[in-house]
Amino acid sequence: MTDPRPKFKREPATQRKDALIESALALISEQGVTGATVRAIAKRADVTQGLIRHYFSTKEELISAAYERHMNQMTELTAAPAAQDGISATSRLVTFITAGLTSPVMDTRSVTLWASFISSIRTDAAMRQMHQQTYYDFRNRLEILIRDALLESAPHTPPCPKNLRQMAIACNAVIDGLWMEGGALPETFDTDELAQIGLKSVGAIIGLPLLDQTLTSTPTHTQTPKGQL
Amino acid sequence: MTDPRPKFKREPATQRKDALIESALALISEQGVTGATVRAIAKRADVTQGLIRHYFSTKEELISAAYERHMNQMTELTAAPAAQDGISATSRLVTFITAGLTSPVMDTRSVTLWASFISSIRTDAAMRQMHQQTYYDFRNRLEILIRDALLESAPHTPPCPKNLRQMAIACNAVIDGLWMEGGALPETFDTDELAQIGLKSVGAIIGLPLLDQTLTSTPTHTQTPKGQL
């Protein structure tokens, strides 16, 4: 009289961790941090709550892992389209900015998620370090793209490191600011409006006409990345 | 045998509300939203928890009021130094940007507070509307300053509204982005570095050399506003 149907299935550790992280992200984006309780996360992942403690020694650890996942995903979604070779350095920069300011990187879900995490960087050391690392990573990628674009347009007058750093900080700020408002108030901006503003602004800051080039020569680079999420 | 010392004091309604709002802000900035419990807020304001329900019909209402207070305070602290008359329109714009990117507007407390609130604009309609209103208010002030500065430098070629709007959106984004990172990672930027980057960037976006003017002609306008908080 053995039950033919097992009551549960044993999954590989990484897969279960993944499912739990995704559940946490989904809940946080839908209901905020307060909605992401241990029980709710477990239910969404179709397991019982005890299992969470089996893979994460504390809830904070799970949340921290979810934060890392989300930020890396966003950086990846922004940088990947710009990594194609065979296009000019300026085009790579344009693609990077455009990807960061269009769906799926710029949308309500992503921004809400980020906002939920960012509020805990003051009290939680692990979160603060994660933020710093993610921020530097993104900014460094941007700085490299800016440098290459500048070198391409003026090969014999390389930008000084201090200026380059400041440009990267400024351009990162524009992108972040636009990204945030685009996610927070999506209905108040036209499609691609923020991406175009981003191109214009970064172009003005680094002294290269990014928008014109895009619209005239290689418009395909400004398309939104195919949904990988 | 009457006790000469009363057990509590009756305060005016607005004053008590104020104290409760300030307590909430202090707690949220120090411990995040989860730390701002009804009991903790009451204790910090030196009252018992029941009093909160007497002035706010729900905790959400108190949090919403705290959000409004904080945002208005920050806008005020940014705009007030720029409201002095007798200085050029460009100087007013410079002062606005500088105030927004130096203490006390740009600091960890302010940014953390903002982040804590912003995470709930998706789930809470009142918070979302408050965010929208605050954002528009700030951006409109900025747009007016930009317009005046442009008119001042080129009185016979007024900027078209569409361009002006985009400039305001872009400049607002730079300021927001810089402000955020300055508050999140204060130790990684030199004093006034972000303010200078902000001036440079806004100058580049709108096509006016803001930084040079500041450093040469009217440096007093770039001082941080006297602490009103």
Added chain:
DNA sequence: AAAGTAATTATGCAAGCGTATAATTACCCG
């Protein structure tokens, strides 16, 4: 096929949460 083991479930607990309601108490007014 039986045993061992690690994944998973089941159950419980102490603490804290927001809210409701009733009991006090300070202050205003006649």
Added chain:
DNA sequence: CGGGTAATTATACGCTTGCATAATTACTTT
């Protein structure tokens, strides 16, 4: 000075939370 009333305190309730611990159960190994 003595009521009346609104501000304030006091107490309690039901619910949820994160976490711990013990009981099951599926899969591997021999």
